[in-house]
Amino acid sequence: MKTYENILFSVADGVATITLNRVDVLNSFNFEMADDVINALKHCQTSDEIRAIVFTANGRGFCAGQDLEEATREGGPRIEEIVDHTYNPIINLLRGIEKPIIGAVNGVAAGAGANIAFACDITFAGKSAKFIQSFSNIGLVPDSGGTFTLPRLVGMQRAAAMMFMADKVTAEEAESLGMIYKAVDDASLLEEATKYASILAKRPTKGIGLTKRLLNQSFTNSMEEQLAAERALQAEAGQTYDHKEGIKAFFEKRKPEYKGC
Ligand code: T3D
Numbered sequence: 001m002k003t004y005e006n007i008l009f010s011v012a013d014g015v016a017t018i019t020l021n022r023v024d025v026l027n028s029f030n031f032e033m034a035d036d037v038i039n040a041l042k043h044c045q046t047s048d049e050i051r052a053i054v055f056t057a058n059g060r061g062f063c064a065g066q067d068l069e070e071a072t073r074e075g076g077p078r079i080e081e082i083v084d085h086t087y088n089p090i091i092n093l094l095r096g097i098e099k100p101i102i103g104a105v106n107g108v109a110a111g112a113g114a115n116i117a118f119a120c121d122i123t124f125a126g127k128s129a130k131f132i133q134s135f136s137n138i139g140l141v142p143d144s145g146g147t148f149t150l151p152r153l154v155g156m157q158r159a160a161a162m163m164f165m166a167d168k169v170t171a172e173e174a175e176s177l178g179m180i181y182k183a184v185d186d187a188s189l190l191e192e193a194t195k196y197a198s199i200l201a202k203r204p205t206k207g208i209g210l211t212k213r214l215l216n217q218s219f220t221n222s223m224e225e226q227l228a229a230e231r232a233l234q235a236e237a238g239q240t241y242d243h244k245e246g247i248k249a250f251f252e253k254r255k256p257e258y259k260g261c
Pocket of ligand 1 (some may be wrong): 013024025026028064065066067069071076079082083108111112113134135137140143156201205
């Protein structure tokens with residue numbers, strides 16, 4: 001397996017865990033860590049062994065967004081090169097990989113770090129974590145899909161206030177506002193997220209992946225288009241091994257054994 005310098009990557013029991021590991025800078029992204037994350041996500045996308053992904057980080061922060069040293073370095077990449085190289089590919093992968101991705105936010109998630117957490121399918125956060133749309137503190141606009149995702153999670157008024165003011169939103173507030181799935185004790189965060197991912201890794205991966213595709217489309221489709229998309233993907237799901245196994249197990253009154261296909 002490929003080795004990485006800026007993240008940790010492991011696979012066990014059908015669950016891949018990606019751990020950001022630039023602890024001294026609160027796991028802010030430079031090109032090298034972005035390359036590692038992109039390569040790890042691409043591996044998760046194509047590996048049949050991997051049926052769920054946990055996205056987390058080491059240290060006291062989850063991710064402080066862009067590494068501001070890289071972004072301001074003499075002769076360094078231009079802002080749009082950073083967005084092209086780092087954030088757009090990562091968000092496209094998080095949303096495009098047709099497998100469940102569980103965010104486990106272990107500490108502050110600022111700027112792109114917050115929006116990466118919201119791009120995961122189901123996000124847990126330790127109770128000490130905070131979410132900050134910190135872009136406006138440095139005169140930038142939110143990226144990493146934040147202006148797409150956050151208003152859909154919390155509504156336009158709250159999203160605007162969070163973005164204009166760079167409010168610090170606690171994990172418990174984030175849960176109550178629907179920005180994340182659940183705030184849990186810091187000490188049990190990784191265990192809870194991994195347990196959840198392990199259960200998902202034994203469920204019908206193909207059908208879950210198609211569901212993710214439908215959820216993605218629901219942001220922009222009309223009801224009519226969405227009904228047509230559901231019809232088409234229901235037909236596809238109906239052809240899977242796991243659908244047949246689920247029906248068989250139901251009538252045989254036993255637990256189904258899904259293969260993910
Ligand atoms: O070109 C572009 O920028 C385009 C891309 C944009 C995407 C973005 O994400 S823009 C937003 C960038 N991120 C930020 O503006 C957040 C900056 N960081 C903070 O506001 C604070 O660090 C936090 C609120 C996240 C946490 O505060 P605190 O007090 O808990 O920690 P700290 O002391 O500020 O940070 C700890 C260390 O991490 C510190 O280094 P030191 O003094 O111990 O050597 C700090 O400099 C470093 N650090 C934190 N964030 C970044 C960073 N170093 C580089 N880049 C960072 N983003």
